[in-house]
Amino acid sequence: MIYLELFLSFFQIGLFSFGGGYAALPLIEQELIHAQGWITNQQFIDILTLSEMTPGPIAINAATFSGNQIAGIAGGIIATIGVTLPSVIIVQILAYFYFKYQNLTIVQGVVQGLRPAVVALIASAGLTIFLTAMFGHSDWPVDIANINLVSIVFFSVAIFLMRKYKASPIQVMLITGVAGGIIYSFI
Amino acid sequence: MEKKELYTTLFRSTFFLSMFTFGGGYVIVPLMEKKFVKELGWINEDEMLNLIAVGQSAPGPIAVNTSLLVGYRMAGVPGALVTVLGTILPPLVIMTVLAYIYMAVRDNAIVNNVLLGMQAGVAAIIVNVVYNMGKRIVQQKKVVPMIVMVAALVAGIVFQVNILWLLLVSALIGALTTLIEIVGKKDKGDAK
Known part of the structure; x- marks a missing residue:
């Protein structure tokens, strides 16, 4: 059931x-x-x-x-x-x-x-x-060679924006979403 | 105030707060305080702070718990049911619609790229939350909480211990330390 x-x-x-x-x-x-x-x-x-x-x-x-x-x-x-x-x-x-x-x-x-x-x-x-x-x-274990480099960059930028500029979760989502939509579509 | 009017206001207040507040409990609760203490004047400041403390002592979403307590305080059990309904109805409807949109478009290439980008954002948000919460524990400069935190981390990640056991043991440790503190204070009081 x-x-x-x-x-x-x-x-x-x-x-x-x-x-x-x-x-x-x-x-x-x-x-x-x-x-x-x-x-x-x-x-x-x-x-x-x-x-x-x-x-x-x-x-x-x-x-x-x-x-x-x-x-x-x-x-x-x-x-x-x-x-x-x-x-x-x-x-x-x-x-x-x-x-x-x-x-x-x-x-x-x-x-x-x-x-x-x-x-x-x-x-x-x-x-x-x-x-x-x-x-x-x-x-x-994970294979470090398979790491998604774009993801690492996005992650680091997001952390930076939150710690330095107090970006809100929704702002982080919008920025990474738009950036992902553009960058992943061209690589 | 008429009963019907009371229920309507309770429902409308909690519904709109839940409908238009992003960011979950920690954002909704201060707005709830503003609404019921300052705007409506139904509950005084001190009592509201106590209700919030009770809400945070119970499991479950803090927004649901706090609105439930406000409803209970104003109109007993029926009031509590009205405010809980007001709080869960907006996410229930919005997420149901989203779930269907998600199932329809998840395989679309652009949607997939956007979600892939957002994954890194979500990971960053969680890491940031953990950092802030962990910092607060460390700043207390108490030995027991730090040991519990490290032990739970190792038990959870390395040994994959069931979460319910981890919670049970740390709850017992919390109860014991509180009891010891209470007894300690009493002894000091007696010595005087």
Whole structure:
């Protein structure tokens, strides 16, 4: 039953993504690419690309998009409900305790403890994305001779623009998209 | 205020914020604060900051969590459902349409070139996010978070340990350090 599997996968992603949008990335990678084999590395990056350029939370965007790819419009709706439901339940429980005791010290301590692990996990998903962008795949080891030189240049320019001129993600996407459309069409 | 009017305003506010805000939770939340604290005056500043803190303590998208809390605060469970719906409806519709356009044009040569260029951009955005988050952990100058970060990195990348285990262990470490801090403060208080 594909709808049930979709629901459960995205429920799990919603339940364990602590710390906002990017925290969902490693879970999406583990669950959708490796465990279920529903999407490829390439599609994973495309989802992220589209999410950066559209409004709304990235986890919701990813759920709607992959749900649609896997099982049509109903799949998109079910995946989106699945990823949202844990929030709806847990936030109301936390809100209840918060309004009752005005104190969430332990919960906030747990979230603080999660933060360094979440950074490491996003770094791990980031490595997959970086390798795929540079080599077309993320299997280890990579052959340095196969590196995409245009990609390396784009990557370096993007980092420079963000660090030096505080370019926003959407500006980076527009610049690399237009440059890619032109340069790759002529080489 | 009439119930129907309250629900309509809740829905309309969250729908438009989600519809026209790029960049996810960290951008939407300050705008939400502006809307409900300054423009509508429904929630005072301190309470809003507390709601945001609660929203960030729960899993899931921060924008969804915060709008849910605002809805809950204003009109209980039905209010929460209204604001969640307002927040997820725009991305749901936009991404559904995009998914179909994507499937139709993904193999087009120019589309492929544009996406290939954007891949490098996305990689740069993620590396930048990781750098900023990692820097914040290092700047705390605390030993435990740094050890957790390095250990999780090695366990995740080299040993491919399941993410759920990594999260569980680091959550336990977080709970323990918090408990030790609380007990430590109490002891100091008693000594006085």
